[in-house]
Amino acid sequence: MSSYPLLERIGNPADLRAFDRRELHPLADELRAFLIESVSKTGGHLSSNLGTVELTIALHYVFDTPEDRIVWDVGHQTYGHKVLTGRRQAMTGLRRWEGISGFPRRCESEYDTFGTAHSSTSISAALGMAVAARARGEERRAIAVIGDGAMSAGMAFEALNNAGDIADANLLVILNDNEMSISPPVGALTKILARLMSGSTFHAARRAGEKVLGVAPPMLDFARRVEEHVKGLITPGTLFEEFGFRYYGPIDGHDLEALIPTLQNLRRLKGPQFLHVITRKGQGYKLAEADPVLYHGVSQFDHTAGIQSGKGGEKPTYTQVFGDWLCDMAAVDPQIVGITPAMREGSGLVRFAQEFPERYFDVGIAEQHALTFAAGLACEGYKPVVAIYSTFLQRAYDQLIHDIALQNLRVVLAIDRGGLVGADGATHHGAFDLSFLLCVPNMLIMTPANENECRQMLYTAVCHDGPSAVRYPRGGGPGVAVEPAMQALPVGRGKIHRHGKRIALLAFGSLVQTAETVGERLDATVANMRFVKPLDEALVAELAASHELLVTLEENAVIGGAGSEVARVVDQLPQRPRMLRLGLPDRFIDHGDQTQLLRSVGLDVDGVLAAIEGTYPANS
Ligand SMILES: Cc1ncc(C[n+]2csc(CCOP(=O)(O)OP(=O)(O)O)c2C)c(N)n1
Ligand SMILES: CC(=O)[C@@H](O)[C@H](O)COP(=O)(O)O
Numbered sequence: 001m002s003s004y005p006l007l008e009r010i011g012n013p014a015d016l017r018a019f020d021r022r023e024l025h026p027l028a029d030e031l032r033a034f035l036i037e038s039v040s041k042t043g044g045h046l047s048s049n050l051g052t053v054e055l056t057i058a059l060h061y062v063f064d065t066p067e068d069r070i071v072w073d074v075g076h077q078t079y080g081h082k083v084l085t086g087r088r089q090a091m092t093g094l095r096r097w098e099g100i101s102g103f104p105r106r107c108e109s110e111y112d113t114f115g116t117a118h119s120s121t122s123i124s125a126a127l128g129m130a131v132a133a134r135a136r137g138e139e140r141r142a143i144a145v146i147g148d149g150a151m152s153a154g155m156a157f158e159a160l161n162n163a164g165d166i167a168d169a170n171l172l173v174i175l176n177d178n179e180m181s182i183s184p185p186v187g188a189l190t191k192i193l194a195r196l197m198s199g200s201t202f203h204a205a206r207r208a209g210e211k212v213l214g215v216a217p218p219m220l221d222f223a224r225r226v227e228e229h230v231k232g233l234i235t236p237g238t239l240f241e242e243f244g245f246r247y248y249g250p251i252d253g254h255d256l257e258a259l260i261p262t263l264q265n266l267r268r269l270k271g272p273q274f275l276h277v278i279t280r281k282g283q284g285y286k287l288a289e290a291d292p293v294l295y296h297g298v299s300q301f302d303h304t305a306g307i308q309s310g311k312g313g314e315k316p317t318y319t320q321v322f323g324d325w326l327c328d329m330a331a332v333d334p335q336i337v338g339i340t341p342a343m344r345e346g347s348g349l350v351r352f353a354q355e356f357p358e359r360y361f362d363v364g365i366a367e368q369h370a371l372t373f374a375a376g377l378a379c380e381g382y383k384p385v386v387a388i389y390s391t392f393l394q395r396a397y398d399q400l401i402h403d404i405a406l407q408n409l410r411v412v413l414a415i416d417r418g419g420l421v422g423a424d425g426a427t428h429h430g431a432f433d434l435s436f437l438l439c440v441p442n443m444l445i446m447t448p449a450n451e452n453e454c455r456q457m458l459y460t461a462v463c464h465d466g467p468s469a470v471r472y473p474r475g476g477g478p479g480v481a482v483e484p485a486m487q488a489l490p491v492g493r494g495k496i497h498r499h500g501k502r503i504a505l506l507a508f509g510s511l512v513q514t515a516e517t518v519g520e521r522l523d524a525t526v527a528n529m530r531f532v533k534p535l536d537e538a539l540v541a542e543l544a545a546s547h548e549l550l551v552t553l554e555e556n557a558v559i560g561g562a563g564s565e566v567a568r569v570v571d572q573l574p575q576r577p578r579m580l581r582l583g584l585p586d587r588f589i590d591h592g593d594q595t596q597l598l599r600s601v602g603l604d605v606d607g608v609l610a611a612i613e614g615t616y617p618a619n620s
């Protein structure tokens, strides 16, 4: 790494607080350069971190961290915070096996006050901390830093609703408004935030920043807001004030001369305060400023040349197979609609959004709403397809049960990132979906073993008159050619890929390929079970009758997963062979690359062979 003389003086925020104010500008330049260089080597979330450089410095400069609690929302913008809190050298291992996490974690640092990565939790957590401080008579501050995208979620408003009613909790909410989610933000709140910014956002913020400096405490344009109230105009000021907060801003979040005195003033105030800060995603790196979407989450890249577009010709990811299928399906069925809770790019919906804008719905970071909205559409005869990451579906469990499954509505869940996702780690692994879906009545659950099967399962799902889920992993499959024709699979039927002796491997989804290699080595039978629910009970019975050991393989928690369902069926059979259930262990799994992670939990070929040998030695 190049040298960073100012950063090298900072081992913790107390060192930063000893800096002369005039040194903070060059420090921000250094921190930004460091982040670009570092993230280009490790990969990670770049644009959001570049946008919060000055805010991070100002917060640690003004507040007495870790005594004062900074709670970052999502936490994908905390790399600068990590650098200033003693983890600069550890940044070389960011998101890597045994390295530091890409998100805040309480076990990683005392400055990481709250573990995050799923969005919109910060105000609730910071309020809890503020109320705890009040109860103990402590003067510490709790500060939630939340983006405009994260602010769109219901949970953020549940917390505001509660906080505004607790007049003496020392809570500061900082809205980091960069007019971006991962993609451009959506919804009425976005329009309200934008309303304030008629003309140029940055000029407006800068002018406001100048005024803030002149007033203590910095209550901007009070008279104007009284007028807005009288006229019934809803602006961010009136909106958040109606929630019981005192609203300040907007100020330019890249202007340390505005940020620092404003935060110093706010630090002295009691009760719920709200500061609106305007930043630019990707600030200071021209390529990221021009395309903050591309630079939101990056793999390693050459930071001088920038990210180069793919060479093409590679096998498609499951996400692309899904996106192509949805476009093809929508072209032949006008009842198809596509829904995403703020994950257009990651879920493969960019082309669908362009080609079917009337049938494309980005509902914001609102997984619960996404499912119930789909339920409403289904009631009226539409065929909604909700594209959702496994980990974010966790947010919408009651909506799945109560609003969709209980009414047996035809809603398709295209569940991406099922299994171990890699660098995002424990917060993002799709480790639990099979377990939590299996117990829901009426569900049809499928796990494709290859790209073509994924397409055919999605079609099977649309044909099914009830709720269904097709669950596929992050990245690519074995490279099986996708057939353009769509044909529904026989529901509840698995498929034997290989006939062998003594041992039968019953594999689900991504682990079918592993099972095939293991099957060759052991001369074992390999079944691609395809359906988790309804399970192919006849196939299970047949394999149980003809083998001495049944081994189930799934990239899901072994507790309550597909293997448990197989065991339940085997338990009812007159002839019960031995069983070995392989899946994710009963612990949270850290970050690293997917291959390494699978090895670490014994779900690679060698791990499966070793587990079988341990249960059922070859010469037994
Ligand atoms: C519950 C949940 N849904 C979706 C996501 C995926 N996600 C991560 S960051 C992000 C956008 C957040 O936008 P904002 O809060 O404005 O932060 P910015 O990226 O603009 O810095 C989304 C949708 C998530 N982390 N959590
Ligand atoms: C922070 C967050 O939740 C997303 O940015 C996530 O990291 C995207 O993951 P993928 O790279 O798998 O789309």
Ligand SMILES: [Mg+2]
Residues within 6 Å of the ligand: 147, 148, 149, 150, 176, 177, 178, 179, 180, 181
């Ligand atoms: Mg944003």
